[in-house]
Structures are given as structure tokens and as C-alpha cells.
Amino acid sequence: MSSHREKPARLPFVVPLLALGTFVMVTSEFIIAALLPEVSADLGVSVATAGLLITAFAVGMIVGAPTISIATLRLPRRSTLVLALAVFAVGHVIAALSSSFPIVLAARVIIALATGTFIAVGSVVATSAAGPAAASRAMGVMMSGMSLAIVAGVPLGSWVGQAIGWRGTFWALAALAGVAAMIIGRFIPAAERAEVTPSVRSQLAVLRHGRMWLVLAATALVTGGFMAAYSYISPLLTERTGISEGAVPLVLVGFGIGALLGTNITGRLGDRKPLATFITTSVASVLVLLLLIPLSTSPVATVVLVVLLGVTGLGITSIATPLAVRFGHSSPALAAALTVSAFNLGIALVSWLAGTTLDTSLGVTGPEVVGVVMAGLGLIPLLVLAAMRATRTAVPQVSLPAADEGTSLAHRVAA
Known part of the structure; x- marks a missing residue:
């Protein structure tokens, strides 16, 4: 009986891998607040205007996560995760190379779209791999990446930004996303994909x-x-x-x-x-x-x-x-x-x-x-x-529709 209880405690290796990607992406989401003074001075805008980078990210996540989720229905989940990390990296490169605030703002929206896609698809991959009995625990491990971003990622990113500028932090995040994409692409099984290709109508149900x-x-x-x-x-x-x-x-x-x-x-x-x-x-x-x-x-x-x-x-x-x-x-x-x-x-x-x-x-x-x-x-x-x-529960024999x-x-x- 004890061996039966120990088995659920062993989560698939894919779960901590997804925590790695979550760490990189959430670091980017939170670090911008610490870099606003440097960004505003470098791009020649007020701190309040630079704060739109935070708003743009939130809007990108709110609108983009469900939209991109539907748009990537026909892609295997592993490919979607790797593509999200790649787009995330490209968004940081664009921002790091630009001296135009509108372009940096647009890059933050692109980064938010990639982040929302990764977390949404990664959540499905993690919970599916762990199974119903360990789904919440798998999400806890994956979301440890968020906690680690707050504990370590944001302070380190802030230190890098103060040492070599906010662009240096963005270059570092792009590099980390590239490494995460290679690792996830290598170790997440190709089988982690939708078994059948669902229609948009079925998804909207x-x-x-x-x-x-x-x-x-x-x-x-x-x-x-x-x-x-x-x-x-x-x-x-x-x-x-x-x-x-x-x-x-x-x-x-x-x-x-x-x-x-x-x-x-x-x-x-x-x-x-x-x-x-x-x-x-x-x-x-x-x-x-x-x-x-x-x-x-x-x-x-x-x-x-x-x-x-x-x-x-x-x-x-x-x-x-x-x-x-x-x-x-x-x-x-x-x-x-x-x-x-x-x-x-x-x-x-x-x-x-x-x-x-x-x-x-x-x-x-x-x-x-x-x-x-x-x-x-x-x-x-x-x-x-x-x-x-x-x-x-009080009326357990109620018949339910097939849907x-x-x-x-x-x-x-x-x-």
C-alpha cells in the first residue's frame, strides 16, 4: 500500500522543464517594474509613460492567451511551446535593439502573447502528463517557476539592469529563452500533442x-x-x-x-x-x-x-x-x-x-x-x-447530457 501511495509523488520530467520556461517568462513580466527609471531615461519618456509597458503586457496576456490558444490548435503542443519561447526571445531582441518607445511597447505585447501561450499550453501539458490525481501538484511545480522568478529572477535582472543597462537584461532574457527552447524541444516527448485536431467550434463550446x-x-x-x-x-x-x-x-x-x-x-x-x-x-x-x-x-x-x-x-x-x-x-x-x-x-x-x-x-x-x-x-x-x-451530491442519479x-x-x- 505504501508503494501505491509513493507512485503519485513522482512527477514526469516534463513538469520541472516547464517550470524553467515559466521562470524565464515571469521574470520578464515582473522585471520591467524595476527597470522603468532606466527605460524612461534611455528612451526619452516619462516614468509614467514607460509604465505603459506594464499595462501593455497585461492587455497582451488577457486578450492574447485565449486568442493564440485557438490559433495554434493544429500545432503539436511541443512545437507550440518551442515557438512561444522563440517568439519571446525575438521580442526581447527587438526591444533591446530599438531606440523607439512605440516599438518597445509593441515588443512587450508580442512578449506577452508568447508568455500567455506558453503558460496556457504548458499547463495542459503538465496536467496531462501528471494525470488527474496529481494535476494540482504538477501545476504547483510548474508555477514554482513564477515564485523563483520573484525570489531570484527579478533581483538578478534588476542588478544586471543597473550594471549594464535595461538592454542587457533583455539580451539575457532572450538568451535564457533560447536555452529553454532547446531543452524543452529536446526533452518534451513528441507525443505531447493533441491526439485529434479539434475544430474552433468545439473549442468555443x-x-x-x-x-x-x-x-x-x-x-x-x-x-x-x-x-x-x-x-x-x-x-x-x-x-x-x-x-x-x-x-x-x-x-x-x-x-x-x-x-x-x-x-x-x-x-x-x-x-x-x-x-x-x-x-x-x-x-x-x-x-x-x-x-x-x-x-x-x-x-x-x-x-x-x-x-x-x-x-x-x-x-x-x-x-x-x-x-x-x-x-x-x-x-x-x-x-x-x-x-x-x-x-x-x-x-x-x-x-x-x-x-x-x-x-x-x-x-x-x-x-x-x-x-x-x-x-x-x-x-x-x-x-x-x-x-x-x-x-x-444530494441527487446523484440525475442524467446528464452527452456534451x-x-x-x-x-x-x-x-x-
């Missing part, structure tokens, strides 16, 4: 799955909740907590370490009780955000809560994608792409809304208040899902 939309709504709201606090954590730490500017990066490293723990721990729990784990993680996020408001005057309490925010906030990345994929089982790639869009929609919403609160009476705690509200609202679709599951085949698996996943 996923939009009829109501439970998947509830997962997407919860994902956007809960993600927006913790990102509201994370996006504006620096002014909270320096102006209210009293932490020096030089110590802020160390606190953010703590957030990344918490995220690394959260994606893996939540992934393991999510394989057995994904919906219950999603709800628990979301409630924990609300509590952490709520505690940050009164306790952010204490340096020790604040640092602990920031680490816990990484654990609870990034933890949902291990649960949301497998759950959406299984509820939208007729089109796993599009369901995963829509999850990517939901994450970025939440980020885009709070980047504006939370920022407006800084000039109100709430001050630097305003983003935390926004975070509590958004994450709290994210519990509503999750509780609706739980109620739907309870109703279906909803695989529902028993979704029920088991949502248990």
Missing part, C-alpha cells in the same frame, strides 16, 4: 461551462486581492511600517519564498480537495490582508504577513488552472488560456483601482482595503460552486 466561469471569476477576484497589496507594498513598508528602502527587496524575497512554499503545498492539498483548498486559501488571503491594515505599524508582524501573503496569494495558481481545465474539459487549452487571462485581468483591475486609494484618507493602507474587498468577493463564486456540488461527459471527473476534482 467550453464557453458554455458555467462552473468554469465561476472558477475564472474567483481567480480574477482573489488574484486582484493579493496583488492589490503586493503592487503597492513598498509605500506601505517605508511610510507606515518604517522599513528602510534598502530592506524592501529583502521583504519581497520573503514574499517570493512564501509563494514558493504556497504553490507546492497548495498543489499537494489541491489534488485531493481542490475546491475546499481554493476556498480555504482564499479565506486565508482575506485574513492576511485584513490583518495587514492594523498590524502594518509593526515591522515584525508586517514581514510575517507579507510572507504569508505569498503563501496564500500565489497558492491559488496551483488550483485554479487544473480546476478550470477539468470543468472546461471539452477544450483544456482554451480553459487554461482563459485562466491566464483571469489572473491578468485581476492584476490589471487593481493596478488602477488600488492606486487611486493612495490619495484618499485610507493612505498607504488603501490597497489592502481594496484587496480585502476583492478577495472577499472572490469567495462568492467559490461558495456557489460548493453549493452546486452539494446539490449534485457534459467527464462531469464525474469534475465532481471528483471539486470534492
Whole structure:
């Protein structure tokens, strides 16, 4: 019996390989915030204008992930992953060679399209390779690349940018993407492709799955909740907590370490009780955000809560994608792409809304208040899902239409 239990713990080698690609791509997504002063000075635009590079990336992820997912239906998944990394590298090369801000802005959109494609298709490859019993854990390992990007990639990229300029960071990211493309192209089996070529119409049928939309709504709201606090954590730490500017990066490293723990721990729990784990993680996020408001005057309490925010906030990345994929089982790639869009929609919403609160009476705690509200609202679709599951469990003999085949698996996943 023990040997039977040990077997699921061994994930396919493809999963950590996908974590490598995720690390490179998420580093690019987050590093631009640290490089904005250098970019604005070099390209002759204001810092506020340079900030459009962040907005453009988010928009590219929101719109591009599902669009490119449909456009690459006929490509083998391995080819799609390699192509995404190649386009990602080319986008950085274009930006590094250009002295025109509009061209750099367009390059960031191209990079975002490649990133969304890689994460969406990679999610399907990772969960398919791991199997239903280990799907959330596989996503936790893949999304460890995101956590490592926050812990190591962004600080290193920032250091490179300060040492040799932002273009040097972009060249380094292009080179890393090229290496990742060669490794993934070499080691991901050619069999990791769609067994049949689906039609666009069959893919769009996923939009009829109501439970998947509830997962997407919860994902956007809960993600927006913790990102509201994370996006504006620096002014909270320096102006209210009293932490020096030089110590802020160390606190953010703590957030990344918490995220690394959260994606893996939540992934393991999510394989057995994904919906219950999603709800628990979301409630924990609300509590952490709520505690940050009164306790952010204490340096020790604040640092602990920031680490816990990484654990609870990034933890949902291990649960949301497998759950959406299984509820939208007729089109796993599009369901995963829509999850990517939901994450970025939440980020885009709070980047504006939370920022407006800084000039109100709430001050630097305003983003935390926004975070509590958004994450709290994210519990509503999750509780609706739980109620739907309870109703279906109470009436187990209901006949279901053929188009909803695989529902028993979704029920088991949502248990």
C-alpha cells in the first residue's frame, strides 16, 4: 500500500522543464517594474509613460492567451511551446535593439502573447502528463517557476539592469529563452500533442461551462486581492511600517519564498480537495490582508504577513488552472488560456483601482482595503460552486447530457 501511495509523488520530467520556461517568462513580466527609471531615461519618456509597458503586457496576456490558444490548435503542443519561447526571445531582441518607445511597447505585447501561450499550453501539458490525481501538484511545480522568478529572477535582472543597462537584461532574457527552447524541444516527448485536431467550434463550446466561469471569476477576484497589496507594498513598508528602502527587496524575497512554499503545498492539498483548498486559501488571503491594515505599524508582524501573503496569494495558481481545465474539459487549452487571462485581468483591475486609494484618507493602507474587498468577493463564486456540488451530491442519479461527459471527473476534482 505504501508503494501505491509513493507512485503519485513522482512527477514526469516534463513538469520541472516547464517550470524553467515559466521562470524565464515571469521574470520578464515582473522585471520591467524595476527597470522603468532606466527605460524612461534611455528612451526619452516619462516614468509614467514607460509604465505603459506594464499595462501593455497585461492587455497582451488577457486578450492574447485565449486568442493564440485557438490559433495554434493544429500545432503539436511541443512545437507550440518551442515557438512561444522563440517568439519571446525575438521580442526581447527587438526591444533591446530599438531606440523607439512605440516599438518597445509593441515588443512587450508580442512578449506577452508568447508568455500567455506558453503558460496556457504548458499547463495542459503538465496536467496531462501528471494525470488527474496529481494535476494540482504538477501545476504547483510548474508555477514554482513564477515564485523563483520573484525570489531570484527579478533581483538578478534588476542588478544586471543597473550594471549594464535595461538592454542587457533583455539580451539575457532572450538568451535564457533560447536555452529553454532547446531543452524543452529536446526533452518534451513528441507525443505531447493533441491526439485529434479539434475544430474552433468545439473549442468555443467550453464557453458554455458555467462552473468554469465561476472558477475564472474567483481567480480574477482573489488574484486582484493579493496583488492589490503586493503592487503597492513598498509605500506601505517605508511610510507606515518604517522599513528602510534598502530592506524592501529583502521583504519581497520573503514574499517570493512564501509563494514558493504556497504553490507546492497548495498543489499537494489541491489534488485531493481542490475546491475546499481554493476556498480555504482564499479565506486565508482575506485574513492576511485584513490583518495587514492594523498590524502594518509593526515591522515584525508586517514581514510575517507579507510572507504569508505569498503563501496564500500565489497558492491559488496551483488550483485554479487544473480546476478550470477539468470543468472546461471539452477544450483544456482554451480553459487554461482563459485562466491566464483571469489572473491578468485581476492584476490589471487593481493596478488602477488600488492606486487611486493612495490619495484618499485610507493612505498607504488603501490597497489592502481594496484587496480585502476583492478577495472577499472572490469567495462568492467559490461558495456557489460548493453549493452546486452539494446539490449534485444530494441527487446523484440525475442524467446528464452527452456534451457534459467527464462531469464525474469534475465532481471528483471539486470534492
